Amino acid sequence: MKFKIKTNLWSGIIMGGLSLILLLLMPYQVRVPAFDSGAPSPRIIPGICLVIMLIFSIVLIIQSLVLKKEKIVEFDWQKEKPAILLIGLLCLYVALILLIGFIPASAVTFALILAYCGERKPFIYIFILAASIGIYFLFMKVFNVSLPTGIFF
């Protein structure tokens, strides 16, 4: 499955929409302080950023629709599927770290990733398991950071 993405148009629509929503949310998401400390409003910097984002999103839409200046990117599902799957697996990795801890999560996730990448030799799986234990103790003993242990400890 292949389809072409007009990146200027879609960037303009998505980023413009995002900035507009955030601008509308501003009064609810950034409260004005109850007393005046003399400092500028906490809304000013995010407000400026969002307005500039909105302006340049409109510029992108004009570039695409009026000036016909467009950068087209071909989205090839066959090529992008591995990247999307890998990102999905990394999200699963985070969920597993929170749930079962760093070492078991690494063992499970990287076994899946390696199997997906076509690795069949057992040594690589043992190597990765050993590496996860090594990194866990490196952070604990050398950097004094205890990585998440989840429900097991």
Place this chain on the structure above:
Amino acid sequence: MGDLQMILQATGQVFTPTNMLMILVGLVIGMIVGCIPGLSVMLGIILMLPITYTIEDPATAIILLLAVYVGGMYGGSISAITLNTPGTNSAIATTFDGYPLARKGKVKKALDTSLFSSVFGGLFSAVLLLVCASFITKLVANFTSVEYFSMGILGISLIAGVSGNSLPKSIISGMLGLFMACIGMDAVTGVTRFSLGTSTLKYGIDLLPACIALIALTQVVQKLRDFKLSGGKLDDANKIDREGLTRTERKGIIPAVLRSSAVASILGAMPGVGGGVAQFLCYSEARRTSKHPENFGKGSLEGIAAAESSNNAVVGSAMIPLLTLGIPGDGVTALLLGAFVLHGITPGPTMFTKQGVMAYTIILGCLIANILLFPIGLGMTRTVAKIVQVRYTYLAPLIIMFCFAGSFAATGNTKELVICAAILIFSYLLTILDIDNTPLMLGMILESIMEKNFVTASMAYDRDYTIFFRRPISLVILGLTILLLVSLMKMNKKIEALNQANIEAIEAEHEKLDQAENVDSMEMGA
């Protein structure tokens, strides 16, 4: 304290066993990361960032990161020569002559030329940094928060102007970065901004997990995808022979090395230019002034020397605007600025007055890293080159584990892992939309500095926001922003066309070489 006194004091501080060890470790890691195609110097610096948290002296931490930068710039040439695949973008021009020379069986000669030129270029710019830094800071000593805020605008505009193909997209990316850094509690008023009612966003998005997701994890995912699509095949690397660079050959390349180092040092000091641009300009210049321009593209030592001395010369000179003005010149220096911020150092003129010894310790550390690159390069290149042949499935899990462990270590809170994953998804969306994420990262890094100066200036001038246009120096900086933006964009377009012409010509030359070699081998077989 005078500059000389500070330099003397810094000399004593830089030659500690810890600093020397950090430089050696940094150089080796930089060479390894730099030589693996698809991974960048930025990834090496990001991987080292969590480790620097445990280093007490911020100067030592920055020296370690600088050593990774120096090593990575040289490391990029190893795969450029042995595989015809540049390890980093800054080593593209090295493939032009490095690979043809390697095909002739002279891999060691090509690598020695690269090492010698890299060390020369790096030293040249590090000395320039040492000489210029104090001078520039004296020029900008009268800057107030108004000018610093304008400098922030200059920095972010220049990066947005030169990265990516579309200015509106890059500006959107930069603004997104500034906005994302605003999320969480405002330091001055204590008001929570855009937390969306979640505890994950209440304390904001930490810089380190964001950089890890934007740069390191994005790169690893792309590289793993390519690995999967290629079926795990590895390119054949040329074996390293024993015939190195002779004294006469070394003498012969000195003019090219000297010229390239000087040109690249000037270019590197201009924010928004960087090593990628410098190498092509220096390569063209070396060919133009060479006595044997016909050898370029066929294994010319001068060609390798020009490309490699230029990309390493950029390291020191890119530090000039970073250390003296607080403006990063490219993605790597933006990341280094992030490292400064994370370690509580604010680069700029005040750094030389308030933390002068530390500033000079960092500069001298950069100088020593360039000197030590020579013995490390001579001793380790053969070993590091073998790493290119290690299957990526061994490296990727290690990098990913280190990335997530490093993200968690930033604050010790599991929310960093969630933020990291969320930014990774967002970064992929940006890639699909062809939006470069370097301005986003710079925006995140610069926000704290910009907002602090904006608040200070606003409070000092009773919220009179026209002050940024009324103070002459600030007005000049803002004017300069527009001027530089327009001229740099024009210059980059011209250079891009020149690069394209160079690449096409060299590819044609390489094809001819391959065909000639095939004919030879067929004749031998017959």
